[in-house]
Amino acid sequence: MNDTLAELRAGRLAGARRIDLSCGLTEFPREVFDLADSLEVLNLSGNALDTLPGDLHRLHKLRVLFCSDNRFTTLPEAIGQCHGLDIVGFKANQIRSVPAASLPPSLRWLILTDNQIEALPDSLGACTRMQKLMLAGNRLRTLPPSMAGFKQLELLRISANRFETLPAWLTTLPRLAWLACAGNPFDTQAEDAAIAAQSVPHVDWRELTLGRQLGEGASGVIHQATLGASQQVAVKLFKGAVTSDGWPHSEMAACIGAGEHPTLIAAQSRIDGHPQGTEGLVMGLVDPSFVTLAGPPSLASCTRDVYADDARWTADVALRIARDIASAMQHLHARGLLHGDLYAHNILWHAQRGGRLGDFGAAWMTGALDAAQASAFQALEMRAFGCLLEELLERCTDAAPASVGALKDRCLQPTPAARPSFAEALSLLQRASSSP
Incomplete structure (x- = not known):
């Protein structure tokens, strides 16, 4: 028996804010409800569950629920009654059905990767706080039109599905910055x-x-x-x-x-x-003197990377990193590739030698798109670059040229079509680097 489950059943977890139970469970342990006044994170991944109790909403402080690697075939409607849920993860189940009632409008991060979902309900659009939506490895051909109203959506994964075309409204979302679409029929x-x-x-x-x-x-x-x-x-x-x-x-x-x-x-x-x-x-083989710029996003930061508390550099170093990454991205875009995951945690850096961009796990090709469509999707990655610039500038020990702050603002503006290209960004950064 899992030690945590034994502790739970013995009543020794009073006041717990998080519990992790991975011990072959076939039924939801009712003792969890004894923690209703404290429990915020419940991780039931790696079990054999196929249902959740209808009174799950009694866990009134629950913000995070993980049920990955179980046996669910339907996303439980009980989740929809948990009005404080922020993050829900049901990766690698056998989910075919996502009922409208299973989606609480409070959701900010939803993970349904590696299931058998063919369609999502239009009620998904009611989740207006949604920032991060993970749908890779399903059977989707379309997305609900209501998602066009997702003004907060920043990261979307729809790779390894059955999309013949991509919704045109994706390129209008004001905050979308990290998009993965590879492994669909239009891309293969x-x-x-x-x-x-x-x-x-x-x-x-x-x-x-x-x-x-x-x-x-x-x-x-x-x-x-x-x-x-x-x-x-x-x-x-x-x-x-x-x-x-x-x-x-x-x-x-x-x-x-x-x-x-x-x-x-x-x-x-x-x-x-x-x-x-x-x-x-x-x-x-990258020289081991290069180190990762930041850690990946946390449950709290959702879409933004986590930097070490002591992460600091001069404006010159920040400019060198930004210039190197802009150069790499210009190269990729010219070759018909979108990186899909332009993040500090995918960048290695060195104070004297700049930055190196890696990790093509979310990359996808624009060969099936016309020039206007490709340019529209490239503009989404300019917002990701704007986030990176913002993070670099926040940690500078001295003032960067005002033109770099202005570039950051242009990259982050809510109208994707009005953002600069990487060629323009690189030119500006090169001028800023050479200015006295």
Whole structure:
């Protein structure tokens, strides 16, 4: 028996604000209601639940509910009666139905990744606080038209679904900055073409010697490795399952399609001949003196990265990082790629050597769009860049040129079509860097 469950049943968790229960539960433990006056976060992920009690609303302080990796086939209507819920996560269930009554208007962050959902109710539009909506890995062909009123939506994941086209209103949302759409029918032809184009050389698995693990994400594992006799590289081996961003295959296509750029961490070679048939890429090994700019968003920050308390730099360093990232993004846009996840947590930085942009898990291709459509979606990423500029400037130890603050404001303005391009942003940042 899970120790937490034993503690709960023994009455020793009085006053708890968060509990995590992952112990093969097939029924909701009624003892949870003893915590109704304190419980704010309830994590029931990794069990065998398929229902929630109809009186769930008795947990009147509940703000966060996670029920991922269970056996739900319908999003429970009991959730809709919990009027204080802020975050709900039902990733990797078997959900086919999302009743209108299951969606409390208070929602700010909804995770329904990796289910079997074919349609969402128009009542979703009543969740006007929605900032973050995770829908990758379902069977959606359309989104509810009511979502056009989502004035607070900042991050949307609809990769690995069945979209033949994208709703035109997506490019009008005033705060949308992080959009992932890869692995849909409109995009897969471009992905296949990128992989088939042999735009990076192939490397035989036997030429690689894996070293220590450098990191692991939802889509794969990264190792330090030796190529041939002595060349030090990084190797990413992809997992097969759908992630919050989409299919690993789509990420690999984006890495290959990105090509080479000095401030981009992209693919050098594609790996052939892995004994388990695992797909993989060889990438440049970034000097370990580069460090991650920030941590990913928290439950509290929702869509914004979390910086270390002591994160500080000069205006010159901030400008160098911003310039390098703008240059990488201009390169991607010119090659018909949207990054989809332009965040500080995907940037490595060095005080003297600037920034390097990586992680193509949410990237997607604009090859199926006309020039006007592609430009409209590129404008969404300018808001993400504006958020990054804002974060960099907030932590400067001295004053940056006024023109950079003005650029930040232009990137963040609510009319996407009026935002600058990355080419214009890069030109301005270069001038600011050279000014006395």
